[in-house]
Amino acid sequence: MKWSNRGSSIELNLPHPFSFEECLRFLARSDQEVLHEVGEGEVVKLLKVEGELVLCRVTSTGEALNVAFLNTSPSQRARELVADYMVEWFDLEQDLSGFMEMAARDPVLKPFAERYEGMRILCIPDLFEALVWAILGQQINLTFAYTLKKRFVERYGESVTFNGSTHWLFPSCERVATLSIDELRELQFTRRKAEYVLDLAKAMERGELSKEALLQLDASAIRENLLAIRGVGAWTAEYVRMKCFHDRSAFPVADVGLHLALKEALGLERKPTIEEIEELAINWKGWEAYATFYLWRSLYGEGV
Numbered sequence: 001m002k003w004s005n006r007g008s009s010i011e012l013n014l015p016h017p018f019s020f021e022e023c024l025r026f027l028a029r030s031d032q033e034v035l036h037e038v039g040e041g042e043v044v045k046l047l048k049v050e051g052e053l054v055l056c057r058v059t060s061t062g063e064a065l066n067v068a069f070l071n072t073s074p075s076q077r078a079r080e081l082v083a084d085y086m087v088e089w090f091d092l093e094q095d096l097s098g099f100m101e102m103a104a105r106d107p108v109l110k111p112f113a114e115r116y117e118g119m120r121i122l123c124i125p126d127l128f129e130a131l132v133w134a135i136l137g138q139q140i141n142l143t144f145a146y147t148l149k150k151r152f153v154e155r156y157g158e159s160v161t162f163n164g165s166t167h168w169l170f171p172s173c174e175r176v177a178t179l180s181i182d183e184l185r186e187l188q189f190t191r192r193k194a195e196y197v198l199d200l201a202k203a204m205e206r207g208e209l210s211k212e213a214l215l216q217l218d219a220s221a222i223r224e225n226l227l228a229i230r231g232v233g234a235w236t237a238e239y240v241r242m243k244c245f246h247d248r249s250a251f252p253v254a255d256v257g258l259h260l261a262l263k264e265a266l267g268l269e270r271k272p273t274i275e276e277i278e279e280l281a282i283n284w285k286g287w288e289a290y291a292t293f294y295l296w297r298s299l300y301g302e303g304v
């Protein structure tokens with residue numbers, strides 16, 4: 001992905017289609033979100049690159065994504081890493097033409113693909129963060145999952161204060177590996193989730209699990225390796241493949257939000273069965289992750 005220096009910022013060329021407005025709507029879904037702040041036409045996010053905390057304000061000109069550095073002037077290498085993060089976060093290397101062509105022929109997806117054209121899957125580039133977030137969200141509502149994440153981040157994450165606002169970084173696996181089950185239980189983690197998160201942190205801290213190593217494998221092997229992690233079931237593995245590994249065929253078919261979105265889209269009186277969803281998804285082959293993401297989009301409003 002081509003990017004260029006602009007003094008106190010960098011610019012990344014944008015693919016087509018790309019809707020920054022839709023990306024911001026997704027990022028603004030919860031007022032409990034602690035890892036970025038969405039304002040009018042912008043999102044502010046703290047990153048750690050080359051050991052330095054870099055506060056970034058992201059805006060769009062329509063043709064380019066502008067990333068302004070608010071608290072520091074990063075090195076050239078740090079700028080490259082910020083650009084890499086932005087490419088991953090906004091899924092900028094994904095060519096959506098195949099999805100748009102498929103969706104235009106699909107009676108379920110067509111209205112959503114037209115309404116939300118250019119929306120990209122907002123990814124979670126860090127594997128530890130993606131897995132912990134997925135584990136936190138298991139068997140609880142999204143509101144409480146955000147509450148747990150906020151407590152966890154504000155207790156154990158690093159932060160930067162800029163213009164009176166505090167911006168947070170997700171806790172590192174190294175930091176979390178030093179914690180006890182009781183410390184996480186204080187935040188209202190269940191004992192089982194606390195065990196899962198601590199086991200995961202220790203495995204990643206020891207180098208037994210890494211995104212870099214998994215990226216050397218094919219999709220089915222990545223899935224198998226994720227499923228081998230204690231606390232990771234089929235839904236979590238598919239969610240992480242979708243959000244961290246950019247696998248457009250990832251399909252969290254058991255997702256409650258997906259079921260609700262399809263119930264409303266199809267005008268059903270009940271949620272569709274897994275079998276019915278799999279039948280619908282025959283048309284989505286190779287684009288299941290984007291089909292899911294666009295259906296999720298139909299569940300939240302038009303704010304921002």
